[in-house]
Amino acid sequence: MTTSADTIDHRSSNRGPQWRAIWGAFSQNRAVPIAGSILLVLVLLVLFAPVLAPYDPYALGSGSRLGGHSFRNLMGVDNLGRDVFSRILWGGRVSIFVGFSAAFATTVLGLFVGTISGYLGGWVDDILMRLTETFMVIPRFFLALIIVAFFGANIWNIILAISILTWPVTARLVRSEFLTLRTRQFVDAAHVIGTKRSTIIFREILPNAIGVVVVNASLLTAQAMLLEAGLSYLGLGDPSLVTWGRMLYEAQPFLRQAWWMAVYPGLGIFLSVLTLNLLGDGLNDVLNPRSSEIHRTGL
Amino acid sequence: MNANAENRNGLLRVSDLRTYLDVPSGVIKAVDGVSLEVNRKEAVALVGESGSGKSMTALTIIRLQPVVARILSGEILLNDVDLLTLDTASMCDLRGTEIAMVFQDPMTYLNPVMRAGAQVAEVVLEHQEVSKGEARSQVLDAFERVGIPSPQRVYDSYPHQLSGGMRQRVLIAMAISCRPSLLIADEPTTALDVTIQAQIMDLLAHLREELQNALFLITHDIGLVAEHCDRIYIMYAGQIVEHADTFTLFAEPKHPYTEGLLRSTLSPDKRVEVFETIEGQVPNPTDMPSGCRFHPRCPHVKDVCREESPPSLDLGEGRMVACWLYE
Amino acid sequence: MNHSLLQVRRLTKHFPVDGGWLRPPRHVHAVDDISFSLKAGESFALVGESGCGKTTTARLLAKLEKPDAGSMLFDEQEVAELSGPALKQYNRDVQMIFQDPFESLNPRRTVRAILRQPLLNHDAAEKGEIDETVVGLLNQVGMEPGEIFMDRYPHQLSGGQRQRIGIARALTLKPRLVIADEPVSSLDISIRAQILNLLKALQAQHDLSYLFITHDLGVVRSVCDRVGVMYLGEIVELAAVESLFTTPLHPYTQALLSATPVADPVKARKRRRIILEGEVPSALDPPTGCRFHTRCPYSEKRCVEEKPALRELHPGHTVACHFAGDVGVDAAAD
Numbered sequence: 018m019t020t021s022a023d024t025i026d027h028r029s030s031n032r033g034p035q036w037r038a039i040w041g042a043f044s045q046n047r048a049v050p051i052a053g054s055i056l057l058v059l060v061l062l063v064l065f066a067p068v069l070a071p072y073d074p075y076a077l078g079s080g081s082r083l084g085g086h087s088f089r090n091l092m093g094v095d096n097l098g099r100d101v102f103s104r105i106l107w108g109g110r111v112s113i114f115v116g117f118s119a120a121f122a123t124t125v126l127g128l129f130v131g132t133i134s135g136y137l138g139g140w141v142d143d144i145l146m147r148l149t150e151t152f153m154v155i156p157r158f159f160l161a162l163i164i165v166a167f168f169g170a171n172i173w174n175i176i177l178a179i180s181i182l183t184w185p186v187t188a189r190l191v192r193s194e195f196l197t198l199r200t201r202q203f204v205d206a207a208h209v210i211g212t213k214r215s216t217i218i219f220r221e222i223l224p225n226a227i228g229v230v231v232v233n234a235s236l237l238t239a240q241a242m243l244l245e246a247g248l249s250y251l252g253l254g255d256p257s258l259v260t261w262g263r264m265l266y267e268a269q270p271f272l273r274q275a276w277w278m279a280v281y282p283g284l285g286i287f288l289s290v291l292t293l294n295l296l297g298d299g300l301n302d303v304l305n306p307r308s309s310e311i312h313r314t315g316l
Numbered sequence: 317m318n319a320n321a322e323n324r325n326g327l328l329r330v331s332d333l334r335t336y337l338d339v340p341s342g343v344i345k346a347v348d349g350v351s352l353e354v355n356r357k358e359a360v361a362l363v364g365e366s367g368s369g370k371s372m373t374a375l376t377i378i379r380l381q382p383v384v385a386r387i388l389s390g391e392i393l394l395n396d397v398d399l400l401t402l403d404t405a406s407m408c409d410l411r412g413t414e415i416a417m418v419f420q421d422p423m424t425y426l427n428p429v430m431r432a433g434a435q436v437a438e439v440v441l442e443h444q445e446v447s448k449g450e451a452r453s454q455v456l457d458a459f460e461r462v463g464i465p466s467p468q469r470v471y472d473s474y475p476h477q478l479s480g481g482m483r484q485r486v487l488i489a490m491a492i493s494c495r496p497s498l499l500i501a502d503e504p505t506t507a508l509d510v511t512i513q514a515q516i517m518d519l520l521a522h523l524r525e526e527l528q529n530a531l532f533l534i535t536h537d538i539g540l541v542a543e544h545c546d547r548i549y550i551m552y553a554g555q556i557v558e559h560a561d562t563f564t565l566f567a568e569p570k571h572p573y574t575e576g577l578l579r580s581t582l583s584p585d586k587r588v589e590v591f592e593t594i595e596g597q598v599p600n601p602t603d604m605p606s607g608c609r610f611h612p613r614c615p616h617v618k619d620v621c622r623e624e625s626p627p628s629l630d631l632g633e634g635r636m637v638a639c640w641l642y643e
Numbered sequence: 644m645n646h647s648l649l650q651v652r653r654l655t656k657h658f659p660v661d662g663g664w665l666r667p668p669r670h671v672h673a674v675d676d677i678s679f680s681l682k683a684g685e686s687f688a689l690v691g692e693s694g695c696g697k698t699t700t701a702r703l704l705a706k707l708e709k710p711d712a713g714s715m716l717f718d719e720q721e722v723a724e725l726s727g728p729a730l731k732q733y734n735r736d737v738q739m740i741f742q743d744p745f746e747s748l749n750p751r752r753t754v755r756a757i758l759r760q761p762l763l764n765h766d767a768a769e770k771g772e773i774d775e776t777v778v779g780l781l782n783q784v785g786m787e788p789g790e791i792f793m794d795r796y797p798h799q800l801s802g803g804q805r806q807r808i809g810i811a812r813a814l815t816l817k818p819r820l821v822i823a824d825e826p827v828s829s830l831d832i833s834i835r836a837q838i839l840n841l842l843k844a845l846q847a848q849h850d851l852s853y854l855f856i857t858h859d860l861g862v863v864r865s866v867c868d869r870v871g872v873m874y875l876g877e878i879v880e881l882a883a884v885e886s887l888f889t890t891p892l893h894p895y896t897q898a899l900l901s902a903t904p905v906a907d908p909v910k911a912r913k914r915r916r917i918i919l920e921g922e923v924p925s926a927l928d929p930p931t932g933c934r935f936h937t938r939c940p941y942s943e944k945r946c947v948e949e950k951p952a953l954r955e956l957h958p959g960h961t962v963a964c965h966f967a968g969d970v971g972v973d974a975a976a977d
Contacts, residue, residue, distance in 0.1 A: 202746040209705050210761035210812065211734035220760075224751040365831040465921070479922050509692035510858060511919045514902035518918050536832060539861075539904025543911035562908045580836030582861030583906040584888065590843070591836035591865070597801050598831070 049299030052292040059289055063113055066106035074099060074107040074259050083275045093277035095267065105281050108259040112242055113289065115176055115260070119241035122180040124234045127187025134188065135195025136218055142192070149185035157182045161244060165253045172255045175248060179241045190233055194226035232301045239293035246286050261285045325355040326393075327530050328377070328415075328498055333390030335369075335376045342602035346372040346385070348554035351628075354498060359524065359531040361541040361562075363577075364551035367598050370534045373551070374502050377532075378417050379407050394498065412443050416491035420503035422483035426475040432483075433459075433471025436490045443494045458489040461526070463519055481512035488519065495527055502534040517544055538581050542566060547634075550574045553599055553609040556628070559636040570637040572614045608640065616641055647716075648820060648852050649681040649704070654713035656699055660927065671926045673699040675876035676713070681852055681869075683819070688855040688863045688884075690899070691873035694926055697856045700873075701822045704854065705739045717820070735765055738813035742825035744805035748797040754781070754808055755793040761815040780811040785841055803834035810841065817849065824856040839866055860903045864888055869959075872896045875926055875934040881953070882960040892962040895935050933964065941966055 062069065071089075072079040080087070080094035087093075092101035134145040164178040198204065199222060207221050248254055249262025261282035268278035335347040346369040354360045364370040375381045377392055379399060392399040394415060399407065411417075419425050427435055433455050440451040452471075459467035462485045475483055484504060491499055501520065505513035521544060524531055533545055541548055541562065548565050550558040550573065558571040569575045576594035596613040599605055605612050611621040618640060626640045654677050657670035674696040681687045689697040702708045704715060706722070715722040717733060725733050741747035748757060758777045762768045768776045774793070781789030784807040797805055806826065813821050826842065827835040843866065846853060855867055863870055863884065870887050872880040872895065880893040891897045898917045905911045919938045924930055930937050936946040945965055953961045956968050 202741050202743060203749040205702075205705075205707055206739070206741060206747050206809075206812065207749075207760070208707060209734070209737075209739045210816065211731065211764045212760060213764065216760075216764075220752070220756075221749055225749070365833060481922055509923075510860075510902045511692060511898060512922065514916070514918050518916075537904060538832070539906040539911070542906050542908040543904060566906070566908050577832060578906065580833055581906040582835070582839075582859065582865055584860040584864050584900060584903045585905045585907065585910055586864070587884070588865045591840050593836040593840060594833040595837075597803055597834065 048295045052295035052299070055288060056292040056296060059109065059285070059292070060113065063106055063109040066103075066110050070100075070103035070106045072100040072103040074104040076100075079103070083271065085275075086277065092281050093275060095264075095275065095278050096271050101264075101277055101281055104259050104264060105261070105285060108261045108264055108282060109285050109289075111172065111255075111258050111260040112245060112262065112285070115172065115179070115245045116238040116242035116289070116293075119176045119179040119183070119245075120234045120237040122176065123183045123187055123237055123241075124230060126180060126184040128191055128230060130184070130188040131191025132195060132218060132223070135192035136199060136214075136222070138196075145188070146192070149188050152182070152185045155182075158244070158247065161248060162251075162253060165248060170248075170253050170255050172258060175245055175255065176241075178248075179244050182244075183237060183240065187230070187233055187237070190229060191226060194229055195222060198222045198225050228300075228303075232297050235293050235297035235300060239290040239297075242286060242290060242293075325358075326353060327356045327358075327395065328352075328354040328532070329391075329393040330373075330377065331391045331393075333373065333376060333392065334388040335372055335381055336386050336388055337372075337382070338384050338386065339602070344601040345554050345604060346601070347376060350390075350551070350554075350556055352549050352556060352559070354530050354532050356497065356530055357524070357528050358547065359521075359533065359545045361533045361535060361545040361548045362551055363535060363538055363541055363548055365536055365598060367553075367601060368551045369554040370536075370551050371502050374417065374500050374532070374534050378411060378415055378500060380417075409443070412439055412491075412496065413494045414496055415498045415500065416494075416496040417500040417502065418484070418487050418491050418504045420506050422480070422487045422507075423475060425487060426483060428475055430474075431471065432473050432475055432478065432486045436486065436493055439490050440493050454493065455489070458493045459486075461492070461523070462486075462489045463515070464489070480508050481515060484508065484516055485519070488516075488523070492523060492527060492529070496529060498530045498532060499523075500532045500534070503536070504533075505540070506535075506537075513540075520544070538577060539583060550577070553601075553604060555609065555638065556636070557610065557638050559634070561634065564633075564635065570631070570635070570642060571610075571639050572616055572641070573610050576613075608638075646683065647680040648683040648685075648718065649854075650714075650716040650719075651680065651700075651704075652678050652714045652716070654678070654700065654703060654715060655711045656696075656703055656708060657711055669927050672876045672929050673926065674703065674710075675929075677871075677873070677876075677878045678713075679871050679878060679881060681820070681854060683852055684846075684850055685869065686846070686853040686855060686867040688857060688867040688870045689873055689878075690857060690860060690863055690870055692858055692899075692923060694875075694923060695873040696876040696926075697873050698824055701739070701824050701854065701856045705737065705822055706733075731765065735767075735816040736819045738816060738818040738821050740806075740809050740813050740821060740823040740826045743829050744802055744809055745797075745829075747809050748805055750797055753794050753796055754800075757797075757808060758811055758815060761812060765816055767816055776815070780815060783814070783845070784808075784811045785837075786811075801834075802830055803837060806830060806834075806838055807841070810838075810845070814845065814849070818851065820852045820854065822854045822856065825858070826855075827862065828857065828859060842866070860888075860900060872899065875923060875929050877934060877963070878953070879935065879964070880960075880962045882957075882962075886957065886960045890957070890960075892956055892960065892967040893935075893964050894939050894941055894967075898938075 076099065078098045079100040080090040080098060082094060082098045083096055084090060084094040090100050090102065092105060095101055130145055134142045160182055161178040165174055168174045204217060204221055207217050245260065246262030246265065249260050250266045252266055254260055254263045264282035265279055271278055331351045333347055333350045337344040337346050350373055362370045362373060372381065376387060387400060390400065426432065436455045436458065437451040440446065440454050456467045456471060459470060464470050464482065464485050470478065470482065470486065478486065505516050508516065517540065520531060533541065535541060545562055547561050549556050550571065552573050558574045565574065566578065569578055579592040580594060594613050599609060607623045608621040608626050611617045614621065620640050626638045628636050628638045629642050630636055631642065654674055656674040658673055659668045659670055661668055677700065689700060691697050699708065703710050710723065717737065720729065722733065755777060758780060759773055762773050762776060777793065778789035781792055786792050786804060786807055823842065827838050830838060839862065845851060855863065857863060867884050869883050871878045872893065874895050880887065880896045887896065891900055898919045901914065901917045917940065921938050924937055932948050933946040933951050936942040939946065951963045951965045953963045955961045
């Protein structure tokens, strides 16, 4: 009784389904590689800000006040004589950092609560879900304003405010994934062979839920950047740091005289939010089990 | 069965049909040179395992193949009209009136937000010049005919309120509402319990007597065919490998695949200690074996089988087999 | 060996259905007061149509659900009361093969990871020998050479191969009882026979007992020793396989047999066919008396009023029908 060695998929390598599927979908979806490259360039630019920035972003007199584009000042000069290009690089560093860390914190918190709620169910689930609802009915932006106003406008408080406001969404997402996954047959099979609870959660269920979480995290990063920009634009950002939102806030009075003060930070926010959203959509196509199943069966 | 009689009774004649599917990993030759015939009032079965192309054959005949499908060659003659040359509008007219289809999973083919009766009435209104009231009474008639115990109630029910067997009856009622001369049934009972399966098969047989339609049954279940069909086509990897009338096929199968299929079928009428099996598995659809597609699994494989695909041999009395053993 | 490995007595499981606060909660009578036993080395089948409670029974035995009443004795120990090392041993002794080989394997884990898990859970192999054990298992279930399958993901395998992995997983812990829930119903006919041969060979090799959960009487006749026929949560007939197939006593069993396709046109067209009217009633509100009375061709007033008890009509052949053995009902058998 032998089985012939040939399998359904002859081209499969050992590297696993995810990477091959991701590659396959990316090669078909043109928006994702483009968005990904733009984002990568942005991230590299801000990472290498110390090397690339020609001036100290806070140094006054890096050029003539409100001066336009020139070889010395690629993106012009602001009202205090600071170099806009240098400020864009350093400001992007803060904006993107806030975006990623808020998304990270949100995801960790959301995963934690969502996992407990979805796996245990019952009254634990009831309590945790009422808690998320409590957070979700509060108008986000105003709570952020209050937190920052009370606890001071430093960057950590802003990250904290954003995370506290957005984790319920992630938690509910993770919970719903867990609710469906835990009734799947392979989870039953894991119970029957005597698998520990923690192993079931981390090895059996979580890897299947992670796709949705990754997609969500990329969208969250974009949201967090927007929220930070919003706070800074209202003057509630960290006053000691330059961010794209703060640059917009400062550009307000000079829109007519120096459009470059507003356009470049605006462009930075626009590009990063757009690319993150495109990336999220693209990842969703790849990692969502339902759409990749269609891909796999070939029909 | 001589040539003349065939012509008089001929209803559907498919010849050399090829439907290929373009998928990311290549081309699937789902239907590759299929020829078959269904005569008036006859019950004919197309038997094959999953991926054999049997459903794609049926879908191509009724011209509902998926968008990724390309029809490369072939003729589908229904009453001497080639369905492949018809435009969409005339094909729509034919569907329902001359040719109709019942599917495996009725839920997929019923609109979940529309009452069952209204959906069937829509088909009637589409094909006949009748008033709404008449359509309704025709549908209720059809419901009664397909053995729905309380037609009025089912008429006003949504699909999700009906059981699987009842939904299949609704679908059958829809299919026969305009009295087609050919009813194609694609695995009509696979999703149902055995006692309900028996009811539905019984119903299809009764309807055939009453409406004098031909039945083209697509199935994987050779046991179902034994009881209900006159002739059988066996399909493997996109091709017809054997054709015979039911009794002959079961008594002396010619093709090694048919033989294997019959031997490995479990039947409640006898106990088998060790099953004879067909070794290996169905080939990868995008990468078919050379020569005879069954050769990697065939116990009687010869050199020629690996190189050349076997011709369809006419064994007389309407029997056909595609195998080098009989050359 | 003649003692019962498994004894199920008056097992009951009702699932509550929330009626909202306007209605009292109702219950799906999934399994209602069923009893059967299984000897070591035996294959016992629970047969019935969807919703008859056969799968729930399997899940109760696999401890995936908790029973409402009744007892399950495994090796003369009450399963519900097991704890500590005894429970751990039960988790090794009783394994399950699932119906759908697409669903029962985690799509994100390799064959190696799937088959290592039970060994890790129970420290059933030395760390250095785990891979060797896994390869051995793969070879045993006909996936030779096992090494080449180790790093594949389930979607890179065919349906039959996936089911072999499911079987290998059930065997890793050297179980004594394997519950097979429709192990071949989602496979192609040519693959079905391969898998059933494998299950039979493994049974002989490892001295396994099987509890088959199936709707397919064809499988039962060739693979099992004894059968329980279930209808709406109850066992209506219990017999040795040959006895059940040659002299089915319960009208439902007779109908089920006559509805099962026979792969022989001569026999198929000659046999007497009983086509049951209507459909299985809702398990939320099962019929009074004999639950089959709404569809039974021989139903009488007594069937509506009085629930028939299981009676032993022939040695080892019990049936729950008031009229079983009477002329009319008997004539229906072949």
